[in-house]
Amino acid sequence: MSKLYPFMATQTRNKIRAIREVKGYSQDFMAEKMNISQKTYxxxxxxxxxxxxxxxxQISDLLEVEPSALLDNETNVFNYYDKVNNSGTFYNVSSEEYINHLTAEIEYLKEQNDRLMRLLESKA
Structure with a gap:
């Protein structure tokens, strides 16, 4: 018999929901793959x-993450989009690494915004 968790931490529920949404999976899709009703899911x-x-x-397999990544309060799970290889991957990282990743993404977006603004100005 499987061990039951009497409750699921809010962080775990939020991770499951966030990853499911990033992957574009509906609750109906998850429920169907798990052979349960959407209401149960x-x-x-x-x-x-x-x-x-x-x-x-089942959930971690469908979402392609380790079960520990969903339960670990110290781990953030995020989708990293690799601009060079045009692919996305899920990573498990510490909060500091996650902040560093987001900071780098912000810098990249600022550079892209500046580039686009220069292009627009040159067309005017």
């Missing part, structure tokens, strides 16, 4: 259904 994400290890494993 919704109750999992809202924390109203006890999460057992088997379901946690």
């Amino acid at each position: 919704s109750r999992i994400e809202s924390g109203n259904v006890k999460l057992d290890i088997d379901r946690l494993k």
Whole structure:
């Protein structure tokens, strides 16, 4: 018999929901793949259904992340879009690494914005 978690931490529920949304998966899709109803899946994400290890494993497999990444309070899971290779990958990183990643992304976007503004000005 699988170990049951009497509740799922808000952070875990938020990670599951965020990754599902980033991947473009609906609750219906997740429920179908898990062979449960959409209502049951919704109750999992809202924390109203006890999460057992088997379901946690199903969810992590569907989302392509390690189960520990969903449970670990010290780990942020985010989707990194590689501009060079035109592909996305999920990474598990510390909060500091995540902040560094977001800072680099902001700098990249600022550079792109400046470039576009210069192009617009040259066309005027």
